[in-house]
């Protein structure tokens with residue numbers, strides 16, 4: 001993809017997300033249902049912070065994380081570019097990305113058709129829970145800016161696979 005196209009796409013994304021940034025209704029979300037939806041994600045994704053050699057990057061702390069920030073994972077050009085531009089995985093960003101990943105980010109390696117509105121709300125609630133759990137269990141003295149890149153190994157086992 002040409003750089004100009006990528007720049008335009010990112011810019012358009014920012015505009016669309018900015019204009020449509022109506023946060024999903026928190027009351028209508030269910031992390032419990034989201035855990036169920038998350039099974040679909042586990043076809044490709046892992047929760048192990050060190051699991052960078054899988055098909056897709058680990059999602060243990062994805063809420064608020066900068067796009068393409070898992071070191072050692074080979075992201076697509078557009079995802080890497082979004083990350084360089086400071087694009088972060090907020091609720092809104094995830095809400096639109098998970099609708100139709102390929103439309104939201106043309107050229108992404110995430111070959112996934114997308115989720116229904118309710119499924120998106122629920123899976124985002126679950127991703128928030130996972131991130132909170134991960135953050136709360138941070139070992140003392142761990143650098144807060146190295147999210148998911150280095151010393152999360154000891155806590156990995158807490159993330160048992162979704163039943």
Ligand code: HEC
Pocket residue numbers: 037038040041042043044045055056057059062066067068069070074075076077078079080089098107108109110111112115123
């Ligand atoms: C078919 C495999 C596949 C499935 C299923 C899948 N993903 Fe992905 N996902 C990927 C790949 C590959 C990437 C890397 C994309 C890139 O580099 O463009 C990715 C990237 C992501 C990212 C960006 C991560 C980062 O570090 O910036 C998020 C967030 C994400 N996926 C969430 C989800 C969620 C939530 C689900 C389930 C609803 C899901 N994915 C289902 C393959 C998949």
